[in-house]
Amino acid sequence: MTLLSAFLMVGCSLFGKDRAVFGGTKDDYLDAKEAPVTLVVPDDLDPSSVRDSWPIPVIELRPLQKVFPDKAPMPTAMWGRDDDSSIRIKKLGDRRWIVVGETPDQVWPVVKQFLADNGIGIAGQRAQEGLIFSEVLKVGDEEYADVVRKALRSTKRDAGSFGITDQILFRVEQGIRRGSAEVHVRQVDEAINLDKVDWPERSSNVAIEADLVNELGAYFAAGLAQPSVSIVGRQISTGMKAAVVRDDKGYPVLHLNVDFDRAWATVGQALERSEMNVTALHRDEGYFEVVIDPEILTGATEGLIRRLIPGRSDDYADHSVIVRIDAAESGHDVNVRSPKGDPVPVELSEQILVMLREFAA
Incomplete structure (x- = not known):
């Protein structure tokens, strides 16, 4: 008994969490500090060439940031629909405009x-902006074999404007949904300076634009072009149209790089889908009143929603929230608030905004 007691007294220290014999050391890096040792460099050597190859990075503290000292966090939830690759x-x-379920470098x-x-x-192109300019066209009242001149002739005949030239502009850019692209078309009456022209807000003739978009x-829907990826098209840098980011206070927001009319339509459609x-809808004030079903957030319901990657599945009760659209420096920010205007829990807000982004179009 005496020998056993002595062993147990010594063994207690061996099982301590700070000892490497039986304790764990996997979390020791969380308390790591730089060793207070100064390297002495001889006078005949250049000290500027000596640097730490494995420095401990400085972690920038941000409001409401989360840390996970015990285990890695679960991946963010994702939702999807069956028509992701359709042409709309x-x-x-x-x-x-046309929404294509392919990336811009495939659409270009x-x-x-x-x-x-x-x-x-093609008279010119500016790949970084996703712009393609057609040659200047002069369409008369005669029969044409191609659909572009046919569309121009039909509209010009109705308007009696055969003496006016046309130039067609195309813009390929990132779509709101990940992995999608948008194609916008403009028709202008006069030849333009390809190096300096800004994208027109509207076509000279919106009827021609509508026919060309159709x-x-x-053409996209028929799949007449051979599938390919353009190296030039990869230069398109129009930026993401939708991204969930954090504001200055650390709360998640869905940034939409579009004007208010489209932001309102996009959020409204995403809520419906x-x-x-x-x-209730309050367009003048820029917000929707929404009741969140917890089964939607956890992916338990059937229908249009399909949970692709399981995220953190806290048991949320029914939530009445406000989905608000606010003007930002570039575009608009969508945020989630309580009916009183206070922030909702960060995780709930982030799940709602991610779902809106995935169902946006």
């Missing part, structure tokens, strides 16, 4: 092939 023509007022060569198949030359959308219950 979107309309907002007089504006029309299809637009160029569309012009080539219709016998339309024809280009049909995600099956959230919108109880």
Whole structure:
């Protein structure tokens, strides 16, 4: 008994968490500090060439940031729909554009092939901005084999404007949803300076724009161009249209790089497609009143929502929240607040905003 007692007294120290024999050392790096040792460099050597190859990085403290000392966090939840790769023509007022379930560098060569198949030359391009300019076209009242000149002739006949030249502008840019692209079309009456022109807010003739968008959308849907990836198209740097980021106070926001009209339409459509219950709309004030079903956030419901990657599945109760759209330095920010205007829990807000981003179009 005496020998056993002595062993147990010594053994207690061996099982301590700070000892390497039986204790764990996997968390020791959390308390790591730089050794207070100064390297002495001889006078005949250059001290500037001596540097720490493995420095301890300085961690920038941010408001509301989370740390995970015990285990890695679960991945962020993702939602998806079955029609991610479909071709859709979107309309907002007089504006029309095509949404393609492919990346811009895959869409870029299809637009160029569309012009080539219709016998339309390319006068220039600015790849970083995603811009392609057609040659100047002069369409008369005669029969044409290609769909572009046919569309121009039909509209010009109705308007009696055969004496006016046309130039078609295309813009390929990132879509709101990840892995998607948008194609915008403009028609202008006069030849433009390809090096200095800004993207027109609207076409000279919106009817021609509508016809060309329909024809280009049909071309994408028919899959007439061979699948390819353009090296030049990879230069497109129009930036992400939608991203969940943190504001200065550490709260998540969904940044939409679009104007208010489109931001309002985008959020409204995303709320509808995600099956959230919108109880009231206040467009002038820029917010939606929404009741969140916890089963939607946890992916327990059937229907349009499909949970792809399981995130943290806290048991949320029913939540009445406000989804607000505020003007930002570039575009607009979408944030989630309580009915009284106070911030909601960060994790709940982030899940709602991620879901809105995935269902946006």
